[in-house]
Amino acid sequence: MEQEKILAFIDLLGFSRMVSLDQEKARIVLNDFYNVSWRIIRNNSLVKGTLMSDSLLLYGENRTATLNCLSDIYRECFRKNTEHEDLGKDFFLLLRGAVSEGFVHLEDRSTSPNLDKNFIVSPALVHSAKLESIVKGSRLLVAVNDNDPAQDRGYNWNNDLKSLLYPASSIKYMEGYSYTDALWFRDESKEISLQRTEVEELLVIAFKLVKDNATNPKVIEQHIQTLRIGLLSYIKFLDSDNDLILKELLENYTSSQYWLLWITMMEMITGGFDSWRYEGSKEIVNFYTKASLEKGWIEVIKELNKEEQKHLKNTFKEFLKMLELR
Numbered sequence: 001m002e003q004e005k006i007l008a009f010i011d012l013l014g015f016s017r018m019v020s021l022d023q024e025k026a027r028i029v030l031n032d033f034y035n036v037s038w039r040i041i042r043n044n045s046l047v048k049g050t051l052m053s054d055s056l057l058l059y060g061e062n063r064t065a066t067l068n069c070l071s072d073i074y075r076e077c078f079r080k081n082t083e084h085e086d087l088g089k090d091f092f093l094l095l096r097g098a099v100s101e102g103f104v105h106l107e108d109r110s111t112s113p114n115l116d117k118n119f120i121v122s123p124a125l126v127h128s129a130k131l132e133s134i135v136k137g138s139r140l141l142v143a144v145n146d147n148d149p150a151q152d153r154g155y156n157w158n159n160d161l162k163s164l165l166y167p168a169s170s171i172k173y174m175e176g177y178s179y180t181d182a183l184w185f186r187d188e189s190k191e192i193s194l195q196r197t198e199v200e201e202l203l204v205i206a207f208k209l210v211k212d213n214a215t216n217p218k219v220i221e222q223h224i225q226t227l228r229i230g231l232l233s234y235i236k237f238l239d240s241d242n243d244l245i246l247k248e249l250l251e252n253y254t255s256s257q258y259w260l261l262w263i264t265m266m267e268m269i270t271g272g273f274d275s276w277r278y279e280g281s282k283e284i285v286n287f288y289t290k291a292s293l294e295k296g297w298i299e300v301i302k303e304l305n306k307e308e309q310k311h312l313k314n315t316f317k318e319f320l321k322m323l324e325l326r
Helices: 015-021 023-042 063-083 123-134 149-156 192-212 220-233 244-252 256-271 282-291 296-304 307-322
Strands: 002-012 047-052 055-060 095-107 119-121 140-145 165-167 177-182
Touching: 002 023, 002 063, 002 123, 015 023, 023 047, 023 055, 023 063, 047 063, 055 063, 063 095, 063 140, 063 149, 063 177, 063 192, 095 123, 123 140, 140 149, 192 220, 192 244, 220 256, 244 256, 244 282, 256 282, 256 296, 256 307, 296 307
Parallel strands: 095 140
Antiparallel strands: 002 055, 002 095, 047 055, 095 119, 140 177, 165 177
């Protein structure tokens, strides 16, 4: 049977390394991934899922139901990291995946007592799996066909989505597609104060994972990229220069390895509803002055000058104007 489907391929980050370090601890992390996914999917009649090893294949015909289900799974799995602290900093539950659309050929096959068959042929699966493999951090990418207005409306103008979508302009894979990040830290279906509380709670986890792994070159980028998604999810709540989340960034993330978070901070400040509050901010001027002298600033300049990142250069110009640095 061949049908148009919204299809996601999700993977458990760093699982192979966890298995090599301690199989029993890795089993605990994997078990939590399975339990959370199973519980959320079984209560959603609009999606179907298959768990296999450290991966999840999820598909459905409803964009809203599929993406909302995935966002719920991401949040609940990430929250589980508070229960894994006794396992050590090398063991964490981070999901990475992508969503795309296309025809999916599903075929029921007869099985024998010792053999199960899941026969799926789909360009959408190939698309999602490839995207999943080229990004870092706990990101949920959404591929949107630029030539299909229904997809644009279904994602970028859909008020029923629990997670807002944010342009992922640095991702270039298939011609004719644009890519966005689901800001899954925030559940827009909840009352605004609950949204903020949940994002702040998840950011506490994200900050801790970055700090705990700051000297581990094998995984630190994954945690920095995850924290970036959380900070972008927080933009809606950034309301004063005494903001505790912003203060955490300004005080503890001046090392060069955090250059991506410097860009994220600029996006947060210029993208907030009350960005005018930061005009001429002494704290941010001091941070900029210090960071711009670090080696990591070279990476910032490289990123701002990429052809596909023109919007970031405009963000930087707005940032400098806001700080009265002309």
